[in-house]
Amino acid sequence: MIDTVTGEACVPFAIQLKALLEQESRYQPKLSGLRILECAHDNGLRMTAKLRDFAVKDLLSLTRFFGFSSETFSLAVNLLDRFLAIMKIQPKHLSCVGLCCFYIAVKSSEEERNVPLAGDLIRISQNRFTVSDMMRMEKIILEKLYWKVKAPTALHFLRLYHSYICELLVANEKPAFNVERLEAQLKACHCSFGFSKVKPSLLALAILALETQEQQLHEMAEVLQSLQQHSNIKDGDLFCVRELVAKCLAEYSSTKCSRPTGQKLRWIISGRTARQLKHSYYKIAHLPTIPEATC
Structure with missing residues (x-):
């Protein structure tokens, strides 16, 4: 189980980071498989990067619907990318694969009492496969x-880096950004296939670097450089991914982007379906935009 904790009585930062970095490469999607997906033509017969992005946006909507954690969403995306990178699936099977990856992540990250029934998930997403189909796909x-589920995601690195920064700087020097905003930016990046090929540690540091640049937090320069050195990240790689993150967030915030907040959810449930669900489930809601930076 991968957990990052902070505080004087907890595991030191360097040890936590080393443990995450050692596991990072073992839980990365296979690059050769991702390149095949990236080059696939949209003919309705093969999986494409575009279809993958649509599936991830549906997972983000489901995460919002149930009020699940960022950890659940990031893990579901990791599982989906790893599976798509090694298996050639037909587009018609993507909804089942995506929902199963989400269900695995939910059962791994959420409290047992909050785990929904498989049948409820199917009804909410308005899919036509059965619970038996879902269980078979989950096993596959x-x-x-x-059976390697608990992966070191970019979210783990982002939270660890953020806690390191907050502990290192004195109170009056603490950065003007918060972890919720950073996590929202990470979720937007997860919706873009290109970041599936980026190491989680690099993506997390690039998000931090962009935020400090945009907010002109010059006092953060040495801290970021220290994090970069500890994580063995090259200057060129960090610069390149930081620019990709900036482009992604600009597109995500634009009105032209087909993000979940700008369209009707594909799986809006009917009144009849809603009455069949547990009363504890949340109502469908639009996804929030990335919070503005605090001044």
Whole structure:
């Protein structure tokens, strides 16, 4: 189980970071498989990067609907990318694969009492496969991933980096950004296939670097450089990914972007379906935009 904690009585930052970095490469999607997906033509017969992005946006909407954690969403995306990178699936099976990856992540990250029934998930997403189909697909996914579920995601690195910064700087020097805003930016990046090929540690540091640049937090320069050195990240790689993050966030914030906040959710439930669901489930809601930076 991968957890990052802070505080004097907890595991030191360097040890936590080393543990995450050692596991990072073992839980990365296979690059050769991602390149095949990236080059695939949209003919309705093959999986494409565009279809993957649509599936991830649906997972983000489901995360919002149930009020699940950022950790659940990031893990679901990791599982989906790893599976798509090693298996050639038809587009018609993507909804089942995506929902199973989400369900695996939910059962791994959320409290047992908050885990929904598989049948409820199917009804909410308005899919036509059965619970038995979903259970069979879940078994296939777990077997193909060698039952390696708990992955070190970019979210783990982002939270660890953020806690390190907050502990290192004195109170009057603490940065003007908060972890909720950074996590919202990460979620937007997860919706873009290009970041599936980026190491989680690099993506997390690039988000931090962009935020400090935009807010002109010059006092953060040495801290970021220290994090970069500890994480063995090259200057050129950080610069390149930081620019990609900036482009992604600009597109995500634009009115032209087909993000979940700007369109009707594909799986809006009917009144009849809603009455069949547990009363504890949240009502469908639009996804929030990325919070403005605090001044």
